[in-house]
Amino acid sequence: MTPPPPWRRMRHADGPALDPALDDTPLATVRDALARGRWAEVRALLAETGEDWDRRGHRLVVLGEGNASAVWAREWQLAEPDSPDAAALLACATVFQAVRGKETPDTARRHCLTAATLAPADPSPWLGLLILARRTGTDDERARAFDQVRARHREHHHAHHLMAACLAEHHEAHDDPLHEVYDFAAWAAEQAPADSPLAVLPVVAHAERYRVLARAGAAAGDPAASGHWTTRRARQVMKAAFDWWLEWGGEDHHHPRHKVDLNYLAHAKYHAGRLAEAATLITRIGPHVTHAPWSYPDRDPAAEFRAAADAALGPG
Known part of the structure; x- marks a missing residue:
């Protein structure tokens, strides 16, 4: 994460x-x-x-x-x-x-x-x-x-991310749309103030659950090919999180927690084929695009993200 x-x-x-x-x-x-x-x-x-x-x-x-x-x-x-x-x-x-x-x-x-x-x-x-x-x-x-x-x-960022990761590891066998990690993330986001970065926690939960499923062999190792990011739930949580980001008025761009959330959202948008929105987030994050929360043995996500940004927004 x-x-x-x-x-x-x-x-x-x-x-x-x-x-x-x-x-x-x-x-x-x-x-x-x-x-x-x-x-x-x-x-x-x-x-x-x-x-x-x-x-x-x-x-x-x-x-x-x-x-x-x-x-x-x-x-x-x-x-x-x-x-x-x-x-x-x-x-x-x-x-x-x-x-x-x-x-x-x-x-x-x-x-x-x-x-x-x-x-x-x-x-x-x-x-x-x-x-x-x-x-x-x-x-x-x-x-x-x-x-x-x-x-x-109440809004402790690291603790909520850790709990999402812990809960996502329960019951590895299949992708249950009613899995407890989704309920936890939705509850935490609803409990948080409107301007809280925890609005992106449902995306984190979706990413963590994908990580567990891919590790267990229950989902494709390549997120773009897994179908995990094109389900109705994925579309809903990404829309809600992206809408929050568009409306967010905070300016503390130097706080690490904001880059954590934007990184999850950028990856999710990218693998759902929403390249322009992903590229917008990538430019907000800055020049360093992490391989986490997904790693690929034969691909360079950072290069792919930059290529997407160039294609959607133009170089620079």
Whole structure:
């Protein structure tokens, strides 16, 4: 579910990899500083982030994914044992260690609960628990973590995307138009304010369900050939989401969450044959078109998207 980020070269990689920092340049800079043990720069970044819970969650997740992040978070916590930010970073870092099998889920869970105690209004420790539960927990644990996130920030972008992905993985055998992931996405979109990016969540649900079906062999690996994007439900959710985008008055184009949603919508429009609308979204996203949420072993979606944009809107 990664939106279109800058490319960065990863050590020991065969080619460019998508940067989880997306277009958050301060985050990318601080992440590199943390890898060298400079946790004071993390402290300044999180203090500047304040109560922008979506951005805070995104930044903590990216910072916590580093291989050495838990080490430096512990050092920070030793220096400032009452810091909620240090506790939150340690919680996220330990979650990713547990996901990799390098720490126990119980230890990660304990750190998340400690961070939640130090900052009761912050949904980020519960987001960590949701990430952990998705990989190591039960449906009930995922639902509880999601409810705790939503109790603190009803529109939490990452949490809703994670729940859509989790629910989409239920019952892989066939494409049920009444599948629970569709109901969840429709409910969340209806509950959100009219100007919320969660209006695009039904498209995310449709994409996540396609991912699961394709992986299980129940849908064609090529979305354009699968028929998944030309059903009545697909047309309805894409029309509603695109209408929302046309009417949306927000101007926070620098927030990563908006590129997440526009990326899903652009892919959906493209594979439904709506090239002009897809190209419009692509130009809004910027020059980097991610391969996610779909990957093709023998195709370059970015090149295809740019070709579609040139054909529909003209070069440049």
